[in-house]
Amino acid sequence: MKEITIYSPATSANLGPGYDIFGLALKEPYDLVTVEIIESSCKCCEKVKISVSGEKAEEIPLDPTQNTAGVVALKMMEDFNIQECIHIKIQKGIKPGSGLGSSSASCSGVAVAVNKLFELNLDDLKLIKYASLGEAVAAGAPHADNVAPGIMGNFTLTTSYEPLEVLNIPLDMDVVVALPNIQVSTKEARKILPQEIPLSKMVNNVGKATGMIHSIYNKDFENLGKYMMGDQVVEPCRATLIQGYDEAKVKVKDFAHGITISGSGPAIIAIPKNKECSSEIAKIFKEIWDCPIYETSVGKGAYEIKK
Ligand SMILES: Nc1ncnc2c1ncn2[C@@H]1O[C@H](COP(=O)(O)OP(=O)(O)OP(=O)(O)O)[C@@H](O)[C@H]1O
Numbered sequence: 001m002k003e004i005t006i007y008s009p010a011t012s013a014n015l016g017p018g019y020d021i022f023g024l025a026l027k028e029p030y031d032l033v034t035v036e037i038i039e040s041s042c043k044c045c046e047k048v049k050i051s052v053s054g055e056k057a058e059e060i061p062l063d064p065t066q067n068t069a070g071v072v073a074l075k076m077m078e079d080f081n082i083q084e085c086i087h088i089k090i091q092k093g094i095k096p097g098s099g100l101g102s103s104s105a106s107c108s109g110v111a112v113a114v115n116k117l118f119e120l121n122l123d124d125l126k127l128i129k130y131a132s133l134g135e136a137v138a139a140g141a142p143h144a145d146n147v148a149p150g151i152m153g154n155f156t157l158t159t160s161y162e163p164l165e166v167l168n169i170p171l172d173m174d175v176v177v178a179l180p181n182i183q184v185s186t187k188e189a190r191k192i193l194p195q196e197i198p199l200s201k202m203v204n205n206v207g208k209a210t211g212m213i214h215s216i217y218n219k220d221f222e223n224l225g226k227y228m229m230g231d232q233v234v235e236p237c238r239a240t241l242i243q244g245y246d247e248a249k250v251k252v253k254d255f256a257h258g259i260t261i262s263g264s265g266p267a268i269i270a271i272p273k274n275k276e277c278s279s280e281i282a283k284i285f286k287e288i289w290d291c292p293i294y295e296t297s298v299g300k301g302a303y304e305i306k307k
């Protein structure tokens with residue numbers, strides 16, 4: 001039967017002061033999402049069947065109403081009156097609960113796959129809207145800062161949620177990412193955040209976030225890293241959840257323009273000063289956490305892999 005496979009990248013959200021707004025697509029790690037049209041007369045009780053392999057596959061729900069990819073597919077199929085049944089095969093390269101947009105990679109991958117397979121011709125913004133519905137299952141809120149770069153690639157700004165508005169900025173930059181073996185659920189890491197903040201912190205964070213955009217346009221990675229580390233609201237709350245993070249911050253100082261928590265953690269992302277510094281940062285991360293490390297760079301959004 002007809003099928004399509006999508007490369008769906010890991011993404012790093014927030015980048016310090018850009019909570020729920022900033023996001024980066026990474027070249028590695030990534031998920032592969034295959035969607036196959038299966039016999040309409042199949043005996044499966046659902047229109048959407050899911051199977052998962054790879055990183056922590058056993059922890060991922062197969063019920064399409066609980067799996068982030070399933071939720072997106074069901075909604076798209078309902079809206080476009082798609083009668084066929086589909087089998088979603090997710091090969092996880094991104095560990096769930098990582099802070100690298102594992103749940104969102106499935107959402108983005110399936111949105112792009114269903115769009116192509118059924119020739120829906122949806123634009124990126126509509127795909128991001130559908131994909132973000134899946135995030136509500138994993139994070140308790142349909143935040144778009146992972147699915148936006150997951151679909152568009154590069155650096156994205158989700159400038160509005162109602163209505164959804166996303167801006168995309170090309171960015172060619174190396175990063176080093178550590179994935180400490182600590183479990184942090186996005187849902188829980190959102191609950192510990194303050195619902196109200198003093199005006200002074202708002203002023204600080206807007207200043208740092210706007211400074212980041214200026215730095216990106218000027219390819220000034222030194223200032224980008226400095227501003228990225230200036231969040232006074234979210235990062236200080238979550239830093240306490242990641243053992244070893246404070247030590248890492250001190251030890252990478254000479255090698256990184258900046259370091260922060262990726263998404264809701266535990267992943268940590270650093271901007272190296274150069275290639276040699278990238279290896280030094282990777283070494284430091286390995287010593288502290290003895291965990292998977294990715295020396296990678298900003299990359300493309302989800303795309304079809306031609307077989
Ligand atoms: N297709 C899926 N892929 C990954 N996780 C899924 C999927 N469907 C449901 N989940 C659930 O979502 C949760 C993981 O999502 P969570 O947002 O906590 O982590 P993450 O996506 O890796 O991190 P972050 O959003 O901070 O980058 C787990 O409870 C997992 O079982």
Ligand SMILES: N[C@@H](CCO)C(=O)O
Nearest residue numbers: 013019020186263264
């Ligand atoms: N903006 C979201 C990203 C989760 O990856 C959060 O920090 O909760």
